[in-house]
Amino acid sequence: MKREKYESNRLTTKLTQLRERNEKALVLFLTAGYPKLDSTVPLVLELAQAGADIIELGIPFSDPLADGPVIQASSQQAIKNGITLEYILGQVKEIRKHTNIPLVLMGYLNPILHYGEEKFFADARKSGIDGIILPEVPLEETDRFLSFTRKHHLADILLVSPATTDKRIREIDEVSSGFLYCVSTTGVTGRSNIGDIESYVKRVKRHAKKNPVLVGFGIKTPTDAQRIAQHADGVIIGSALIQKITQVGTATEIGDWVRQLKNAI
Amino acid sequence: MIGVEAAGCGLNTQKHAATLSKGTPGVLHGSFSYLLQDKNGQVELAHSISAGLDYPGVGPEHSALKDLGRVKYVSITDTQALEAASMVAQLEGIIPALESAHAFAHLDKLMPTTSKKDIVVVNLSGRGDKDMMTYASQNLEGKSVK
Known part of the structure; x- marks a missing residue:
């Protein structure tokens, strides 16, 4: 298959800048349309202001098989709130009027197929998205999407897990662009204990020569983030942030926590 | 099929x-x-x-x-499947799984359209031991085949 070369965008520019400054990336994950349908734009702006480097927006799906209870519940609520893919892309356009923070979309296939496959990637790019994460799609099935993402200059962020072999890490790294999503455990998001993952992250770093390696799943505190950032190029935090948003809700408190996270790494 | x-x-x-x-x-x-x-x-x-x-x-x-x-x-409702399960138990001494009971229930509609020469095979894909709680709660006792 003919693949157009992936062209750098806000995401790669940001990650290059961070590497040059010897800084680690803080990626924050939000479920779009949670807690209220229209919470997303102000929340993203608040997180960007507080020091997030990259925002990952989750497209809510009825059956989010990579997600734990916290993100599942937030997805259910967002669907009840009336979120749709069209609405999310509208929110992205609104965010883009105010900030240049790199934005990555994470989604399950079915809503994307319903929206229209190529139309989704074209519209995502037009609205201001920089990269795509499709956790359901294994390496063997990525070709069909790569032609769209490359045509529309979106980063393809593929995932590796502790079960991924060295050879496969190299293959996934080769196909990926933007960054490599290093899943901390064999399980779903938001698990309580990240355990001893240093040797695993080191192994991924050893084999993934092309992309920055960012670790996600189960990172809950500034201490967790600090531990992992010693070996990785950045951390991705989702469930813990959504829990904070659900529990405290005030912008100042969330902003303070984000600053702590950024300072810790 | x-x-x-x-x-x-x-x-x-x-x-x-x-x-x-x-x-x-x-x-x-x-x-x-x-x-x-x-x-x-x-x-x-x-x-x-x-x-x-x-x-x-x-x-x-x-x-x-x-x-x-x-x-x-084709499709069969919960009630039709339960009735068919009861029928198979009484006529054949076999308690079918609820899944397979759907197939038996369709016989009511299918058989009148067949001739004596036709051979009809039903795939009885599972046993009903696992469904005993459901069968028991449906109060099928005492209901006999017409």
């Missing part, structure tokens, strides 16, 4: 699992097949008294057989 789906409380209600009759193509749990879903691609809840059929998707093989026209898919 005929395939029998779970109509649950009826195909005209929201409570059924008739993915091949009522679903549209989509991806769930890694398979591209017929799915019960809304216009945004959110998967809907299925319902069937039979746990094995209570699923909003269906095997891709069935989806392919439907599209090929190789299998005709």
Whole structure:
């Protein structure tokens, strides 16, 4: 298959800048349309202001098989709130009027197929998205999407897990662009204990020569983030942030926590 | 060949699992097949008294057989399946699984359309030991075959 070369965008520019400054990336994950349908734009702006480097927006799906209870519940609520893919892309356009923070979309296939496959990637790019994460799609099935993402200059962020072999890490790294999503455990998001993952992250770093390696799943505190950032190029935090948003809700408190996270790494 | 789906409380209600009759193509749990879903691609809840059929998707093989026209898919409600299970128990001494009971229930509709020379084979795919709690709660005792 003919693949157009992936062209750098806000995401790669940001990650290059961070590497040059010897800084680690803080990626924050939000479920779009949670807690209220229209919470997303102000929340993203608040997180960007507080020091997030990259925002990952989750497209809510009825059956989010990579997600734990916290993100599942937030997805259910967002669907009840009336979120749709069209609405999310509208929110992205609104965010883009105010900030240049790199934005990555994470989604399950079915809503994307319903929206229209190529139309989704074209519209995502037009609205201001920089990269795509499709956790359901294994390496063997990525070709069909790569032609769209490359045509529309979106980063393809593929995932590796502790079960991924060295050879496969190299293959996934080769196909990926933007960054490599290093899943901390064999399980779903938001698990309580990240355990001893240093040797695993080191192994991924050893084999993934092309992309920055960012670790996600189960990172809950500034201490967790600090531990992992010693070996990785950045951390991705989702469930813990959504829990904070659900529990405290005030912008100042969330902003303070984000600053702590950024300072810790 | 005929395939029998779970109509649950009826195909005209929201409570059924008739993915091949009522679903549209989509991806769930890694398979591209017929799915019960809304216009945004959110998967809907299925319902069937039979746990094995209570699923909003269906095997891709069935989806392919439907599209090929190789299998005709029909559906049977919870009540019809329970009655058929009782019938098979009384006539054959076999307690069928609730899933298979759907296939037996379709005989009521199918047999009048066949001739004496036709041979009809029913796939009794599972046993009913696992469904005893459901059968017991349905108070089928004392109801005998017409």
